[in-house]
Amino acid sequence: MSIRWENIKSLKGSQNNAFEELVCQLARQEFQSQGEFIRISAPDGGIEAMCKFQDGSLYGWQAKYFLSSFSSSQWQQIENSFKEALKNYPNLTKYYVCVATDRSNANRPGTESFFAKWKSHIRKWKEFAQSEGREIEFEFWGNFELSILLSKPENAGKKFFWFDENELSENWFKQNNQQAISNLGVRYTPEINVNLPITTQLEALARTPSFKENISNKFNELLKEVQYQYKFIDVRSELNQYFETVYDILIKHLNLSTINNLDTIIDVNMLIQEIIKLLEKLHKFLNNSSDESTAKKIERNHFIKLAYALDDITELLDSSEISLFNGKVLVLTGKAGSGKSHLIGDFIQKRQESGKYALLLLGQDFTEKSFVWNQIFKQLNLHNATPEVFLSALDSIGEMQKERFILAIDALNEGEGKSLWNNHLNGFIELVSQYSNIGLVISVRDSYEEIIFKQLNSNNQNKLCYINHLGFDNKEFEAIQIFFPYYGLQLPNIPLLNPEFSNPLYLKLFCESLRNQGRTCIPKGQEGLNQIIKSYLEGIEKRICEQIEQDVGSHLVQRAIDVISSLQLEGSQIRLEYLRTKRSVRDELKEDIAESDAKKFLDYLIKENVITRYAYANRDEEYVDFNYERVGDYQKANLILKNIHNKDDFIQWLNIEQGKALYNRVSYDRGIWEALSVLLPERFDFEVFEVLNCTKDSFWFEIVVENLFWRLPETINMQKLQRFFDDNDCSNKVTLVNTLFQLATEINHPLNIRYLHEKLKSFSLADRDASWTTCITLNSDKLPAINRLLTWCNKTSGQENIEPEALLLGAIAVSWLFTSTDKINRNGYINALAHLLWNRLEIALELFKEFTSINDPYVMEGILSAIHGAVFYSNNLLGLKSLAEEIDNQIFNKSEAEEIYPNVLVRDYARRIIECSLQKCNYSLEDIKSIKTRITPPYRSSFPDVLPSNEEIDMNYDSSAQKVILHSMTTEYGRGVGRYGDFGRYTFEANFHQWRNYKKNIIDVNLLSNYACQMIFEKFGYDDNKHFEFDKTFRRLGRSRNDTSKVERIGKKYQWLALYEILARVMDNFPAFIDSYNDDSMRDYIRTLDNFYLPENQIIIEPPVITSLFSQYKDQEQCKTKHNFTFQDDESIDDWVRNNKFPDIGNLLELTINGEKWLALERYDRFCELPKFGQKENHNIHKYMIIESYLIKESEFSNAKSWFETQDIIRLRMPEGNTFNNQFFSGNRPIEWKEVDGYGKSKPPLFKVIPSVDSYNWEATYGNKGVSLYVPTSLIYNGMKMQNSIKDGYWINQNNNLICFNPQLNDKFQNSLLVRKDEFLTFLKASKLKLFWTVWGEVHANGESKYINSYSGFYFLHGGNQEVSGNIKNNIQEIPY
Secondary structure, eight states, X not given: OOOOGXXXXXXXXXXXXXXXXXXXXXXXXXXXXXXXXXXXXXXXXXXXXXXXXXXXXXEXXXXXXXXXXXXXXXXXXXXXHHHHHHHHOXXXXXXXXXXXXXXXXXXXXXXXXXXXXXXXXXXXXHHHHHHTTOOOEEEEEOHHHHHHHHTSGGGHHHHHHHHOSSTTSHHHHHHHHHHHHHHTGGGOOGGGOOOOTTHHHHHHHHTOXXXXXXXXXXXXXXXXXXXXXXXXXXXXXXXXXXXXHHHXXXXXXXXXXXXXXXXXXXXXXXXXXXXXXXXXXXXXXHHTOOOOXXXXXXXXXXXXXXXXXHXXXXXXXXXXXXXXXXXXXXXXXXXXXXXXXXXXXXXXXXXXXXXXXXXXXXXXXXXXXXXXXXXXXHHHTOSSOOHHHHHHHHHHHHXXXXXXXXXXXXXXTSTTHHHHHHHHHHHHHHHHTTOTTEEEEEEEEGGGHHHHHTTOOHHHHTTEEEXXXXXXXXXXXXXXXXXXXXXXXXXXXXXXXXXXGGSHHHXXXXXXXXXXXXXXXXXXSOOOHHHHHHHHHHHHHHHHHHHHTOOGGXXXXXXXXXXXXXXXXXXGOSOEXXXXXXXXXXXXXXXXXXXXXXXXXXXXXXHTTSXXXXXXXXXXXXXXXXXXXXXXXXXXXXXXXXXXXXHHHHHXXXXXXXXXXXXXXXXXXXXXXHHHHHHHHHHHSOOHHHXXXXXXXXXXXXXXXXXXXXXXXXXXXXXXXXXXXXXXTTOXXXXXXXXXXXXXXXXXXXXSHHHXXXXXXXXXXXXXXXXXXXXXXXXXXXXXXXXXXXXXXXXXXXXXXXXXXXXXHHHXXXXXGGGOOBHHHHHHHXXXXXXXXXXXXXXXXXXXXXXXXXXXXXXXXXXXXXXXXXXXXXXXXXXXXXXXHHHIIIIIOOOTTSOOOOXXXXXXXXXXXXXXXXXXXXXXXXXXXXXXXXXXXXXXXXXXXXXXXXXXXXXXXXXXXXXXXHHHHOOTTBTBTTOOOHIIIIIIGGGGGGGTTSOXXXXXXXXXXXXXXXXXXXXXXXXXXXXXXXXXXXXXXXXXXXXXXXXXXXXXXXXXHHHHHHXXXXXXXXXXXXXXXXXXXXXXXXXXXXXXXXXXXOOOOOOGGGTTTTGGGSSOGGGOOXXXXXXXXXXXXXXXXXXXXXXXXXXHHEEEEXXXXXXXXXXEEEEEEOOOTTXXXXXXXXXXXXXXXXXXXXXXXXXXXXXXXXXXXXXXBOOOOOEEOOSSOOSOOXXXXXEOBOSSOSSOOSOEEEESEEEEEEOSOTTOOOEEEEXXXXXXXXXXXXXXXXXXXXXXXXXXXXXXXXXXETTEEOSXXXXXXXXXXXXXXXXXXXEEEEEEEEEXXXXXXXXXXXXXXXXXXETTXXXXXXXXXXXXXXXXX
């Protein structure tokens, strides 16, 4: 057919864009086999695309959508493009001019033909090129030439897509996809979409920009780590050369963001082999050395870290994401109802909404066993297409949109899938795989996998990438937050800790059950699963009966299900044939409903997802089963119990054929026994373990214990159950603990956390750690109920409808996790409790009361730490005063005969909580004074007259386990030179340095260490038999003092407890030397822990309500303080240093954000060369600028201004703000006016200033994340009546409006602090203060330039509107290098 160029489909609203795209596609098809074909993004520099050949030469294409002979301006456009190309591409040898018209050669009187004009212009252009020393050929691609290219078979798809007016248009795809999505029915409900990580797999296949960026960032960070660690390995030159070669290969291949051609793939095998060979060479080199020096050990440690980074790269290369990026077919598998159809439907919908082309086909629409493509074209109403042309068209679309065209077929197991795909899938995959711009997605139920794919040849098997859909795994709470409102239900007022909520089928069943009962919320008390299933099936009954116009009173669904259950129980049927079941259901119902409906009733149940249909390989039959297995188990159990009325009847049933068979096949029929373990006590008041011997196999223990969650609480006889726990030799502690945590927050349940609470409280510290602490620490990955509880604490923080008793139960459960020696997990537990208690301080009070007698200071310290974090951030202060009073009475307000709790961390957290209450609540002056006196150190505690000697310790404690602790506790010279333990020297001894000048007979740190050892064994009860096995497991992992991520020994836990107690007793009884290096200095009691290096917990409360808090102030480009630059091609480094200028200072000091004026109190801007992929920033070549501000008295400002304007600011020693290491910032800090040092001047100026900004740092140690922020000085904080917001680094006023903050870009704090201008000016005026800034910085290139360019300036607020005023000057110095 002739090409009608005026009908070309628009691209991004432009036919010109479409023509350029088509030309590039045709050129690529012609030349890609001859060289490297590259598409050029705008601005294109004179060409749309180019082909680079092996000799370095290149051809370029320029496309113009001109439909007729050129006007003079159009000739000029082409000429301008050619000259631009000539300038930008020095190796250009041939230039293609592509237009949508032909060169007419008709000569008319007085006019020059198009062809003649063309020859004239190319002659001129060639001459111009020759004048530039270049030889260029010109080719014309017009209508004739382009039509010939489009007529080639390989371009048929391009012609089909670009020029067919009706088919494959944007609207055509939209209509077909909407029809398919509509036909998914209940399987896709966009209103209850839950964002799941599995979507990344689809993004990888499509090659979306976001996926490429994310995966490239991961590779980038790992490669930077490799480069960094390698610097510390001293290798020979030849090995260094090998490393550089491999590193360059990785750099070249792993930046996916630069991969634009969809047919470019990552050579995974080659890269992994290169990494393996590199590791082998490095490992061999290091092992050949017999050097055991400290330096060599450090070097090996760097090698281990390098190996970890390379292993991570290998793991990422070997991931499913990279396999899909490389074009493998995505096979989405999973159980029925897991969400496969929803995932695919939602992805196609979102592709469509983002302007990307995709196509969804449904397996249910493949209803014939005939040729697959005929059915596809029939579904799409395409009459004259061939598979090759159709796929070529889709391929062209993928090339056009620079992301793969996603072709998805959902549920191959439906329709005629079993027969159809078995015979045709080989050819289908083989054909689609030939088109690199198409990404194929197919889904299949896991029970059909084998039969659908059994005929695939090995070549096609290797093209598949299987991804298993796990439902809402680890996303249960997000799903609940979406499902409940959709079904008209209030969000749960109790934690839903049942793992079944990760199953979309159960969540839907649960919600529909409540809705069918007419409920709008979860009923109080636990509702048994049997009742939930009953209500769910009643809803199914109602829907089906409405469909077939029948009365619900006939109980059709229940009767049909009874038939299915009965058939499954007959002879313990493993498989139930579909046709047989269909006939049996028909026979049961045909007397009450039309026979046609009776015949289809099983299919109605399949459509409602009650029943599922499946098949097996090598079998012609299809089978049915219950879609949600637990529904079937309960239906069969109910059927068994239909004729049973008491225990004797059940025992009799156990002795008949059916009972014996089920008992003997317990591993297969476990679900039925689980249901019976629930139903027997509910109906007949006896337990399954009363009639069966359940002690011979742990299987039975799990059946009973794991199903306690489904029991009605009133049916649980605790005496019977406790005997079962005690007598069962096969009891699995992990199973029991996990179940108890599932039940932890069930109100009025006999097995909620109070059951465990009472038991754990009764243990000694040593016994509890031997059983409980080892269990939760060793098995943290096997206790998912604990993780769900922690997630609930974090996700529901701030939710107002939760039952107070459920909150308290959850708080008690989390608190018992604080015994753990896993530092990172323990910090997570404490943060979870802080989230739970935030704005719920009355719960904190009740929690504290529950643990006042706890004998593990780890638990008390964790609870008080979490309470303090909650108190600090809470704005609901209800209960705070009572909480503080209770803590005061239990910790500080003791009789003279009693000690104050001898643990420095417990005391410190308790004191801080009470101080918060004194600040935030109303107290009389008399009460404030007496309370402050009571809670201020020093406190009351005893100290032994005599401390144990080394000889006493050695004589009393000489077991293997005790020797480990004795060594670890040894101080630097406690047992001679060089025999110290890391903890003894670097932790224990270091914390007593302020008492180092005491005489040895008063305080000797070596004897204090012995005292600690005695305390560990005698008071805390460390025991070889109880604790050493656990400690041996983790001893190796915890040796490095810098390693903050490992599990610690129980012995190490007791070492910390001993340190906290002994430090408390020393602080109480011995004032410290103010100058610890001068034994003549004054002494005073220590009142804070600021100068001690102790592992306090970092509390970061991030409830869901703050995810969008202050979001309008985030990601503001003008707040950016980390900048990158690139060098110009002709720019020398010397010129760059000398000529560099900073941005306008005024715009850095005063910013407009959302129409509001803000002032920068401090900022540190850093400008570094844009790092290349896989490399760290080069700090040798950079510039920086430091802006600091100061407060000065209004009366002194004029003199100060005059003085500063005569100074070289960069040479002044300006006073610095204070640095605080305490996590919780407050305004209770001293105000100190400071002198300015004139750097060598005989006298400082007469005025004094106050730095307006202090620093707050929290180190990333002991499992804490760490954070560094600027904070307003206390004069500003208090003067502006600031309050801390829930978000660290953000401060609000009394109206909850933001008035000061640390800006963030991409969730990373920038190096600046901003204050709202209008309120700050009001503060300055009221305080009779002025603000000024000093600005200084440098531009330098260490070792690469002989110049340094330094800047400095003085700025202030001036005029009626208080505008920023000032100036900056620079000084260029020449230095030797």
